[in-house]
Amino acid sequence: MAQDANNIHVGPGRIWFGITAPATGAPPTLMSHTAGVPASGTEVGHTNGNTTVTFQNVKSDINSEQTFGVVGTYVTAQTLEMTMTLQERVYAILQRLFEGVGSVDDAAYILFYGGGPVSVPSFSVMISSPLRQDNTKYEVFIGYKMEVVSAVPLTYSRTEVSMIAVTLRGVHDSTRTVGDQLFQFYREK
Helix, strand or coil: CCCCHHHCCCCCCEEEECCCCCCCCCCCCCCCCECCECCCCEECCCECCCCEEEEEEEEEEEEECCCCEEEEEEEEEEEEEEEEEECCCCHHHHHHHCCCCEEEECCCCEEEECCCCCCCCCEEEEEEEEECCEEEEEEEEEEEEEEECCCCCCCCCCCCCCCEEEEEEECCCCCCCCCCCCEEEEECC
16 A cells, blocks of 8 residues: 555544434444534534544453463453544533433523432544545544543633533444444544
């Protein structure tokens, strides 16, 4: 394979929480969008710094007494994590971050209140990022079933922008086809 600078990705990611995931299959239906915008979900708005998606096949070694070491490797789990730093305090997004708390959004204020037993909700997340050599084409990443695993820090400062660092963890959606239970990623040509 020859070097091709067009394969180097540089571009901001736009992020939506609560999208409707595409149909499952092997391969799955590609997530549809119009100019990088899905038909469902709530955009998180402005972010700061990198949005990072990390996928890993967790591996364990097979050791052998006869060879004094590793003779093979097998996968014990798959993990998916998304990290991002949000800047906007958007009601629908905060409602997902403050999992399981009460909330009110009316003409006068946005209210969240909590304290007590809750279940862990999950939701689909989409990231779209335009290709630098053709901004009508996109890289698209969808985590089918994401859960908030970080604390929700609300910062206050006279001199600095308030930011909310968020970590989401993907859990397998067992209602989807095997092999298509965690995510999809594609790059348009």
